[in-house]
Structure formats: C-alpha cells, structure tokens
Amino acid sequence: MLELSFIKENKDKVLEGLERRCYPAETTQIIDQILDLNEQRKSLQAFVDVKKSEINKLSGQIGQLFKSGEADKANALKEDVAKVKEEIGGKESQLSETSEQLTLLLYKIPNVPHPSVVKGQSDEDNEVHIPHKGDLPVLGEDAKPHWELAKQYNLFDLELGVKITGAGFPLYRGKGAKLERALINYFLDEASKRGYEEIIPPLLVNEASGIGTGSLPDKEGQMYYVEKDDLYLIPTAEVPVTNIYRGDILDEAQLPIKLTGYTPCFRREAGSYGAHVRGLNRVHQFNKVEIVRFEKPENSYAALEEMLKHVTDLLEALGLPFRVLRLCGGDLTFASALTYDFEVYSAAQKRWLEVSSVSNFETFQSNRMKTRYKDANKKKQLVHTLNGSALALARIVACILENNQTAEGITVPEVLRPYTKFDIID
RNA sequence: GGAAGAGUGGCAGAGCUGGUUUAAUGCACUGGUCUUGAAAACCAGCGUACGGCAACGUACCGGGGGUUCGAAUCCCUCCUCUUCCGCCA
Incomplete structure (x- = not known):
C-alpha cells in the first residue's frame, strides 16, 4: 500500500505509474x-x-x-x-x-513502478534484461517432453495425484523424489552460503499475514482457504517469512535481514488447462526455495542486483539455458516496483518457462505491515522488502529432464550429484 | 477436547472494591554533571498512531463490542498463554 503522504506529494508520479501499468x-x-x-x-x-x-x-x-x-x-x-x-x-x-x-x-492502488520499468500491456512488452548466451539447445527428433520422460523413468505420477487428491497435485517417487530433495537442499545450501538465515515457517497463515504481503484482500481466490479455522494455505514462503517482522520497529543495526525458506506452495489458479500447462508446467502444489530481504531504502536496489546474480549463478551451475526479463508495467505484480523474471528454455517443448521472479517492493509491503526501523537520527522509516524464488522446483525439474535426456538416460547436473548420490536417471 | 488461572509500555511488575493512574516503581536504554578514563552516584529524558507551525489534543493496558457523566478497573464475546486432565506424531 502506498503511503498517503507520498500520494499527496507525488500525485503526478502515482498517476504516471498507473499509466505505465496500463491501468x-x-x-x-x-x-x-x-x-x-x-x-x-x-x-x-x-x-x-x-x-x-x-x-x-x-x-x-x-x-x-x-x-x-x-x-x-x-x-x-x-x-x-x-x-x-x-x-x-x-x-x-x-x-x-x-x-x-x-x-x-x-x-486498490498498485505500487509505483521503478523509473526503468517500461510502459506495457502484457508479457509481450517485457524487455530482455539479460539475453540467453549462445545458441539454444536443439534436441533430436525423438526428444520427449518431461511428462513422457517421467512416465518412462517412473519419476512422478500425476494420475496418482488425481486419485489421492485431484488434478495438479503431483506425486514424486524414486529418483524423481530424490532429485526434488536434492534440488531443495542444493538451493538452501547456496542461500546459506550467501548469508541467508534458514527458516521453516508455518504453511498456513492467518488473514493479517495475507494482508501484510498483499495476498489479501482481492486475491482470496488464488489461495486455498480453510474455513473452519479461518486460515489460508500459503501460495509462497514469502507470506509467512515476510510477516515475521510485521508491526516491528527494527534497529538499524539489524539490517539487512536475509532469510531463506523451503516450503511447498499451494495455488488454486483456476486457469486454463491444455497442452501448454501439461505435466509440471502448472500445478496446484509445488516446492520452492524463497529468499526474502529487509533492506534500508538506499541499499535495496543493490540488494536486488545481488539476488539477480544469485539466481543467475544457480541456473548457470545447473547448466540450464535461461534469460532474464525486466517486466513491463502491465506485467508487474501489484506490490512490485521492479521485477526480474527468469525463464528457462525447455528444449523439448521449445518454449521458455518462468522459473523465478525477483522483486523489490520498496515500502509497499512494509507500509501494510508497518515494518519500520530507526535510522541514525532515530527517525522511524519504513524498510524496503524484496523477495525472489531461488528457485521454484517443478519447472526446473521439467527442464532438467527435457534438456539432459540422452539415449542412456537423463544426466544429473554435476552440482546435484553430491545430493542425489547418482549421476544418471535410467 | 475438558477444568482452572492469566494477558498492562523494551523487560519485570503495581493498579483491577470504576473518578489527580494525565498507567506507580524497578531494570534496561539515551543525554548531562562529576572523573585522566570508566564505574558508581546524581539530574533529565525515555511507547505507538492520528491531528496541529506549535503549545497541545485524541486514541491505545490481548482483539472486538457494551454499561457509565467517566473503564486498565464492571459486563459480553473472541483470541492467546500457563497449569492440571484427556488424546496424540
């Protein structure tokens, strides 16, 4: 939520921001x-x-x-x-x-986009921030999409998920489950190396937490809701982790605060079904390692760059072809001032899949949550919050399976082998 | 889930037979005096939000509602915690 004082003093900026968002x-x-x-x-x-x-x-x-x-x-x-x-x-x-x-x-008023954000209607207007390096991988004619590979090697089973729960709830098994766990551990370890404190948060949150990060009001439909207890299943670890400091006045010395957490994520997303959402491309439950930061305003964009580098390093280490987009106004989420999306290229599906999104919310979330800090002059100021996926698993798994398939099996990226304890899925 | 008790400012803790409580006191913290420096002592300050240039005003004693001229204090309701019992990974 924007600050009233900001709207009062910068009405033109707010209007111009709405314009770039094509509101x-x-x-x-x-x-x-x-x-x-x-x-x-x-x-x-x-x-x-x-x-x-x-x-x-x-x-x-x-x-x-x-x-x-x-x-x-x-x-x-x-x-x-x-x-x-x-x-x-x-x-x-x-x-x-x-x-x-x-x-x-x-x-109802969205955040004001950062000056570098271009005006745009939809994802078609997004700018390529870091283009893909080199040629896109080309697989043989007989290359299979991940849902076929999963069946062939018995890695995950969507039909069993339907039997147990419903559509969009994958069940991982065997080496598929181990690959999933390896990725989670690898991502958490990489975040720890970069100074993030590991958190295991509650997976259900109350209404106040949903409002704090902007998942409520209005977006109720995207979250699973447990009516009897008035609780919501988290759509991302961002919600419980960011709300740790809801209502707090921090000491300047505490900043920056860097947190990471693995959680399953639950999304109702009653969207379309069809070929482009097959397999793990879009599911109701998936695993994700999230990174969250609380920063002093003057440092938040440097922090965003650090997060960008962090995710870039992960994707390079996994050997996946990727590019980074800077979202246009129209594709920016409600609370974000600047967002970088990471897309991985699926050679078998011949399309880019979003695997991470890294955003600076500036004071938009902290104003809702009333998370402030006392600066050197003992003045209370809102902190800047940032978060990003590092990384979301389901689609990464899809790409690893598709891009690494060989006649002998699916080769496991080098960095994951200490975690999986096997080199190939066959 | 059942029973009993309790939720007060960063912490501890009084007030809870409704009216100088405009929330005592202690600790912690900040500034000052003293000191070569530090400690101690002493003096002063020390919550949040909104309105106001300011003086100051209003609201907040777990949340919400009520009674009253007046509520931290009485009533209702919800939440949380503690203890005991039950159940349980």
Whole structure:
C-alpha cells in the first residue's frame, strides 16, 4: 500500500505509474477520492478530538464534585456532557467509516513502478534484461517432453495425484523424489552460503499475514482457504517469512535481514488447462526455495542486483539455458516496483518457462505491515522488502529432464550429484 | 477436547472494591554533571498512531463490542498463554 503522504506529494508520479501499468482510467479517480477522503477524515478527527476533550474535562470535574459531596452540581454537569455528546452525534462513527474506506481505497492502488520499468500491456512488452548466451539447445527428433520422460523413468505420477487428491497435485517417487530433495537442499545450501538465515515457517497463515504481503484482500481466490479455522494455505514462503517482522520497529543495526525458506506452495489458479500447462508446467502444489530481504531504502536496489546474480549463478551451475526479463508495467505484480523474471528454455517443448521472479517492493509491503526501523537520527522509516524464488522446483525439474535426456538416460547436473548420490536417471 | 488461572509500555511488575493512574516503581536504554578514563552516584529524558507551525489534543493496558457523566478497573464475546486432565506424531 502506498503511503498517503507520498500520494499527496507525488500525485503526478502515482498517476504516471498507473499509466505505465496500463491501468484503466477509473483508477485515476480513486487517487482523487483518496485525497478527498483524507481531508474529510482530518476535519472529522479534529472535531471529534475537541469534543472528546471537553467531555474528558467535564467528567473530571464531575468526579471532583462527587468527592466533595456536591452531587447537585455534578448532576448539572452531566447534562452538559449530554449536550456535547449530541454535538458529536454521528461524527465519531463517520470518522471510523471514513478511515476504513480510505484504507480500502489505498489497497486498490498498485505500487509505483521503478523509473526503468517500461510502459506495457502484457508479457509481450517485457524487455530482455539479460539475453540467453549462445545458441539454444536443439534436441533430436525423438526428444520427449518431461511428462513422457517421467512416465518412462517412473519419476512422478500425476494420475496418482488425481486419485489421492485431484488434478495438479503431483506425486514424486524414486529418483524423481530424490532429485526434488536434492534440488531443495542444493538451493538452501547456496542461500546459506550467501548469508541467508534458514527458516521453516508455518504453511498456513492467518488473514493479517495475507494482508501484510498483499495476498489479501482481492486475491482470496488464488489461495486455498480453510474455513473452519479461518486460515489460508500459503501460495509462497514469502507470506509467512515476510510477516515475521510485521508491526516491528527494527534497529538499524539489524539490517539487512536475509532469510531463506523451503516450503511447498499451494495455488488454486483456476486457469486454463491444455497442452501448454501439461505435466509440471502448472500445478496446484509445488516446492520452492524463497529468499526474502529487509533492506534500508538506499541499499535495496543493490540488494536486488545481488539476488539477480544469485539466481543467475544457480541456473548457470545447473547448466540450464535461461534469460532474464525486466517486466513491463502491465506485467508487474501489484506490490512490485521492479521485477526480474527468469525463464528457462525447455528444449523439448521449445518454449521458455518462468522459473523465478525477483522483486523489490520498496515500502509497499512494509507500509501494510508497518515494518519500520530507526535510522541514525532515530527517525522511524519504513524498510524496503524484496523477495525472489531461488528457485521454484517443478519447472526446473521439467527442464532438467527435457534438456539432459540422452539415449542412456537423463544426466544429473554435476552440482546435484553430491545430493542425489547418482549421476544418471535410467 | 475438558477444568482452572492469566494477558498492562523494551523487560519485570503495581493498579483491577470504576473518578489527580494525565498507567506507580524497578531494570534496561539515551543525554548531562562529576572523573585522566570508566564505574558508581546524581539530574533529565525515555511507547505507538492520528491531528496541529506549535503549545497541545485524541486514541491505545490481548482483539472486538457494551454499561457509565467517566473503564486498565464492571459486563459480553473472541483470541492467546500457563497449569492440571484427556488424546496424540
């Protein structure tokens, strides 16, 4: 959520940001509504505060009078209080309604994109930030997509997942399960090497946590919801991990805070089904290692570059052909100011698959969560939050299987062998 | 799941027979005095949010609601924690 003070002082920037996101014109009007409501709120509060102050004073006097036995005078004052209350009338409830409305409207305004983000409608307008190096791999005519390879080598089973749960819940087995576990451990170890503290968070979160990171309100439909306990299954470790510091005022010395966590991720994503979402390309449950950072504002973009390098290193080590995109305004997620998407090329499917997304949210999440720090002058400031996948597993597995297939079997990337304890899947 | 008790400012902890509590006191923390320096001692400051140039005002004693002229204090409700019992990886 944007800060009210920022909207007030930088209305043009906010509008220009909406423009680059290709937001509909109605959203522009919300900005004016917000500013109007805020003025209303301010005058309401000033009024109510003064009246309450009067009541407080009178009540104090009544107390004194009762003590000194002057009940008559006290009772007379009670009538004065009643008058003041009448003056307040519905203003107090108006005040709280106005504040609530204001918050709801603020929730509707997305983050202002970083100046480097280009205007664009959809993923077709994304810019290539780091192009793929060298030629794209070409496989033989008989190359198979990962869902066929999985069947051939008995690595994961989507039909069994259907039997046990439903569509989109893969069951990994044998070397498929071991490969999955190897990747998780490898990614966690690499994050640890770079100074991230490992976290195992709860997989269900409450409403406040969902609001903190921006998964709520509005996006309820994308999360699994346990009605009986009013809890949500996490769509990413970002939600529980970022909310660790919800409502906290940190010490400057604590920053930066670097956290990593492996969790399964649950996404309802009632989207389309078809050839392009076959196999592991899109599932309701997948595994992911997430990295999360809390930074001082002046350091957050350097941190983003570090994260970019981190993910780049992982993909290079795995030997997967990839490119990095800088998302255009229209493809940027609601809370993000700048996002880099990583896409891995699937040689068998002959298409790019998104495997990671690294974003700087600046103060958008921290303003919702009220996560601040005291700077050198002891002034409270919102921190910047960042996060990224390092990495999301399902599609990485798909690409490893497809790109590394040989007549003898699927070769395991060198860096994973200490974890898998086998070199080839055959 | 059942029973009992409890949730107060960074921590500890009073207040909880409703009215100088505008939340005592201690510790921690910050600044100052003293000192060669430090410690000790002493003095002062020391929560968050909103409004206001400011003085200051308002709200917050787990969350929400209620009673009252007035609520940390009484009532209702939800949440959490502790102890005991039950169940259980």
